[in-house]
Amino acid sequence: MSTQYQKLAERYGKILATYVGGAGEAALQSAYEIGRQAVQAGLGCLDIAQIHEEALIRSLLQASTLGESSKIAKLGSDFLAQSLSPYEMTHRGFQEVILDLSRRAVELATVNRRLETEISERRRVESALQQETSYVKLLNVVTVAANMGSGINDVYRRCLEEVCLITGWPIGHVYIVDEDSPDRLVPTSIWHLAEPKRFEVFRHATESLSLSRGIGLPGRVFSTGESTFIVDLAEDSNFLRAQACSEVGIRSGFAFPILVGSEVVAVLEFFSDLLQKPDEQLLDVMAQIGIQLGRVVERRRSEDVLREIPKRILEAQEAERRRVAHELHDDVCQRLSATKLHIGAFENEIPEKDRKVHSKLQLIKRQINANIQEVRRIAAHLRPTTLDDMGLHVALRLLCEEFQKINHTRANFKMKARSPQRLDPPVELTLYRIAQEGLSNVAKHAEAKTVSMRLMRLNGIIRLDINDNGRGFEIEKIRSDSVRGYKLGLLSMKERAELLNGTCRIESVPGKGTKIRVEIPLESNHTHGKD
Template identity: 25%
Template structure:
């Protein structure tokens, strides 16, 4: 071993055997040359030691046996020397030493073998542990890479970037971690479709090298089950193809002689359990399936599914916001139209302004034009001209056609529900024509009511005028005719009584009764005349008439009247004076009937170009319902009298705090013909 380290084990064993033979021969020769007692065979131990050097237990045993035999043989061939017993003892001790040495050598060899075996086992264990550690480190490194990939994907997925940017970044991260040069995204044609359409979202390590595959992929939509993405669409799980050029279900490989890719895998982007998209990756070399990578990609697909879900949520939100904006515009249009109807006097006024409300409520206000026809009249938007893109609805009043409302787009737009128009815009148009029809019906009814009211008011005023004239005529006739007759009767009867003398007494008594009856009748006639038309109103004016009526009212009812009358009001027209006086009389009548007052303040003044009569009592007051009650004929009559002269009638009351009646008549109705 030490002398010939390059020899094989068999050659080394043969060498040691030859060497042992030479040593044995040399010792044997020496043994024959020395007498017994000198050469005692101890040198044959060298044969055992040579076996030890050879590290071969067979050589050790062989050396011991050979040494023993040669020692015994030397006893016979060596020249005589010492005494026999001494020679035998020496030879026996030599043999003992040989075997003791052999035993020790065998024991040492066995110990070394055990140590070597233990060392070999330790080396093997160290190698195994090292291999396990290396494998663990490799797996740990890969897990770290996968964790890093998850982190990068999670960060990218949670950033508020457009979906296209996020997906492109994720494709790059996955390709970098997998060491694959191509990544691409397929998406469903729409949310409810199973047809997969290619996107323009890629990661390409070399654009030129993979340009053919990119062109083919972007032109190849895939049905479910067709191609790698189609298989993933059906299974909902990651799929792997070892060599796409040899796979019968990879149609893109047949569209070009060399598409530049071999192995491929794809995984779904899941929204809950629904496939929202598919990412595919390709290598330029064939590769066996990597289950661990596919498992990680399945988890990545769940993360990226949230990006698709967020995109869907954003689309839903944008769609909802667009819809809400459209609905707000439509509601605003309806509200503004209703407001316009309520604030306009005629429908023509509504139609003239309606286009400014309708145009902003449609999708494209800048190209929207409106045409309204009603009762033979046409109302157009500014810069109006017809086009083939229009919506129209008929305006109906009481079931009969009265016109049309037409909306035009003067430029072509994308096709939607009804040409370029939305379904909601048709509904808006239907709502508008219904509103306009109802408004037209109401306006016509209002105009009819106004005409009827005007006719009734004119009739009322005519009746009041006739009644006032009739009162004046009756009062004049009673005053001029009946009063004169009664006065004449009284004078004649007085003369007759004087002529009769004291006799007969019965006739004198009857005559006095007749005189008293005539006097009472004259007073009654005067009262009737004053009630019908107080002469004081025509002779002395409104102030004196109100003052006289107030005193009469106080004497009859016991309700105190405080008068505050402005002077210089005698130049009012008879009609104005009569109207104010009649309202004053009606107010006093209402105080007696309803107010339960103890005092009334009467004020007649000029203010802001108006003649103002204000009456305030301290009675129980009047409620709003009583004021607005259509059966309150007295209040209606007073209001109509004031309106006839262009004036205002106002009544206010608070429960328990009295009532205030105010009449305002334009001062321009005064009679200025009198220079005084």
């Protein structure tokens, strides 16, 4: 028992005794004071009850009558109530504090809930913003790639990479419309595969699957011209690669069209190994990307058409030359020969003595012969039959010999191969036409003493050099005339070479002659033989 308890018990006993003895209000005040001290000392109600009991018994022992004892008991209980009242007060205080605390706890919980909602809303907005920013970035990257001038396949590849990077989807692939059958989609080898080994089975299944309109995921996009999202590929009855997907763990897929106007020209498909929900924003961005890439396809198509134009012009020119050559050879030459025969017949009718007429007729016949030769030469120029019959090296040699004869300028031709093989007709014709124009320029402009022509094959290309030691010219000055269309020879040399993916370089220095080097790759122009 603590000393504090004992002290309080003693005091309690004394004051209770004074109170039952008639001390009144002051003693009750002291009872309250003792109760307060007991609370402070950490004593409980039961301690007070015990102290009270012991003190009351002592007071009751002093009573001599029953009436006196019941009066002491009554006063004692008032005293006890007074001494316990600080406990009640404290208890009430606790209750209030607890009530207050629980009220505040409720308030805090409400504030907390509000904060939580605010935070999660802010997070949602932030992640939506982040996603929007990444979609805008995606659109920018694809737009930049689309305008870089690279091939459409590179643009597709870049697009697959970016979409997979932003969405976290591991697979992207391109289907294109079959050139020979516009109602079918054929798979390409353009992929983005985050784990090539893991998805090998799926790649294989895809690359052996072409699709008609409406069939499979890409086929549906092909027929509707709209994006399609499949949440669970295993549940979709119109998805043909479900088996391969389940083998490698692919769960969701979406695809969107590449559109030129309303025409679908390709379908880009993406796959995820998680079950994904359709993302409207993503599908919107994809629709825009589809239109952007469609413009690239459209531009490439126009460029192809434009690239075809010079080729068509040259083809038409060749066809026309062939036609005129035939006319000259078969018609004009025949008529001249017939005229010569008529003159011969007429000559026979003229008496021998009439020498003046005979010599005039001889002269006319010689002129007709010369004309026939000239027309044949022109016809041969227009359509060099030696080129078809004997090949480029013979045709070039003859060209140089003829040039030398007519222009009195030394022209030598060298071929760096013992047994030159034939090249493809377009390559031979192109080089022949360039050589013709080169020599024609030497004759017209160079005032050269010699011109040399060399033909050689090296490392998959055929090279033709035409060098003269004439007066040369300033290339820059000539270029503006060529652009304006006055002088077309040099320009058409370049165009002809470029049509076969080759080059034609012209170097000229006034007073130092002109060098022309033409190089044409043989591989891309389907050669017949090798060195």
